[in-house]
Amino acid sequence: MKRLLFSGLLGACVLLGFTGCGPQENGMTHEAIYASLDDKMKAALERSNDPKEIDKEFKKRLAATKKAVDKMITVEGxxxxxxxxxxxxxxxxxxxxxxxxxxxxxxxxxxxxxxxxxxxxxxxxxxxxxxxxxxxxxxxxxxxxxxxxxxxxxxxxxxxxxxxxxxxxxxxxxxxxxxxxxxxxxxxxxxxxxxxxxxMPEKGEARLKEYYANAKKTRIALANHMNGETMAFLRILNKEYRLYPYMKSDMNIFMSELLNIKPPDMVLETDLNPTNNAISLERLPDLDAGYLVVSAGYGATSANNQNIADQKLDNLEKDALWKTLPAVKEGHVLRVDSTLWMAHGIIAKEKAMQDLYNAWGK
Incomplete structure (x- = not known):
């Protein structure tokens, strides 16, 4: 049975017979999580991947970006x-x-x-x-x-x-x-x-339109391939595991805002408490995502020992708990370069989108 994120009325996934609607061990029920989300997040979860709707969405996004820039910059002569x-x-x-x-x-x-x-x-x-x-x-x-x-x-x-x-x-x-x-x-x-x-504002607008075109292509391809399954982003550090929220982290927010990738309940829980993304190894079996992006380590400028994080992920992949995850069982795990995925800039995000497209969009 597909593990789909319910995006309509409360209790709909139960009525439709989908799994993952009941209580999570050491976590909140699906209904409690959804009821706690703000209106912005609820609206985001209900977006369409119809090409015309994506165009409308990105047009509004460009207009909002231009408005933000207009507040920053004044031109007099x-x-x-x-x-x-x-x-x-x-x-x-x-x-x-x-x-x-x-x-x-x-x-x-x-x-x-x-x-x-x-x-x-x-x-x-x-x-x-x-x-x-x-x-x-x-x-x-x-x-x-x-x-x-x-x-x-x-x-x-x-x-x-x-x-x-x-x-x-x-x-x-x-x-x-x-x-x-x-x-x-x-x-x-x-x-x-x-x-x-x-x-040169026209040059900036043209480049953003190119960026949105790349996002639209990736979004439609992933939607067609993933067939409603959820995705999570897990990061392995030297001393902890971090599960990143759906819309409260600027590192992976492009996955939700641009690509409309749906999250599992456990990810939405982190949105309710975004200051603490660390999870225990024992709670990993609760991560009921159909697809999983995994990063080990730090950015290109970090002084932390990357080898420790890499080894920690290597060891995790051999752990029995890891092998119980739906994404692992289905072979839907993508290990990505942390130096890229932690970076900021539209080139970084385009390269990250390309990672997803190459893995699950073709």
């Missing part, structure tokens, strides 16, 4: 001002020597030239950045320390930074050159914001 989390920046006209601090993905996606950024051989953008001869800026990720002297020596006329580096970094960089900050965790807003700030 030929003067463009960006109001962001860390301050206000008057954009220089026609910058030629742009330095990027952890916003490389949208710059590559927009095909905008820049002279320096930060990356290493584990980065999913390593090939693109090295082929463009982008100079590598030194950043200490443990202390979030940027090599300001190195950036200064490059004589930039604009610096585009990730806003998570904070006010002190923004102030220090602003002494070198005009600096503008974006929240790259919000991939679509960051991309369109950067394009608009540089005076």
């Amino acid at each position: 030929d003067t463009i001002t960006v109001t962001h989390k860390l301050g206000k920046t008057v954009m220089p006209k026609n910058p030629q020597r742009i330095v990027v601090v952890r916003a490389e993905d949208p710059m590559i996606a927009l095909d905008i030239p820049f002279i320096a950024g930060n990356y290493n051989e584990k980065s999913y953008l390593y090939k693109e950045l090295s082929e463009r001869n982008i100079q590598n800026i030194s950043i200490n990720d443990e202390t979030k320390t940027i090599n300001y002297e190195q950036i200064q020596s490059l004589h930039p006329d604009l610096i585009i930074m990730r806003d998570s580096y904070g006010k002190a970094a923004f102030n220090a960089l602003s002494k070198i050159a005009p600096t503008v900050a974006f929240n790259v965790n919000k991939e679509e807003t960051a991309l369109l914001g950067i394009a608009t700030a540089l005076g």
Whole structure:
């Protein structure tokens, strides 16, 4: 029997004879979980994969993104001002020597030239950045320390930074050159914001439409292949297992918002308590998902020992409890690259969507 996520009236899955509607061990009943969800999540769970409905959905998404960017950016004559989390920046006209601090993905996606950024051989953008001869800026990720002297020596006329580096970094960089900050965790807003700030909003809109076309193709293919089954995203770390929520994590929210992938009840439980995604090994048998995406380890810039997480997943795959999972029994487990899936930017998300398409969309 298919383990489908009920997306209508409470109790419908019981009436239809689907499994997974009763109490979960150490968890909430299906009815209690659904009753606790907010209206936004309930509406999300009921979306259609009809191509025309997807087009309407993405049109509204683009309009909302443009509205968010309009709140950030004002254009008066030929003067463009960006109001962001860390301050206000008057954009220089026609910058030629742009330095990027952890916003490389949208710059590559927009095909905008820049002279320096930060990356290493584990980065999913390593090939693109090295082929463009982008100079590598030194950043200490443990202390979030940027090599300001190195950036200064490059004589930039604009610096585009990730806003998570904070006010002190923004102030220090602003002494070198005009600096503008974006929240790259919000991939679509960051991309369109950067394009608009540089005076090319049409280029940003065109790239977002391409992004949505990729998402639509993947979404329809997965819907046709998965046939209503649910999917979960599990991450293995050195000291814990994490089950990521349906709509409360910016790392995998593209799976719900763009691809309309339905979650099992246990995932929805994490949405009700998103501050704690850790689960015990003993509770793994409750993970009643038809498909499972598994990541072991950390991002490209993490100092954590990746080998420990990899070995932990290798050991988990031999465990008897693991072999009881529906997704494991059906051979529906996709092991993905954590350095890619933890990254932010539309290129990262397109590559993650391609992983899903290659596994279950063809």
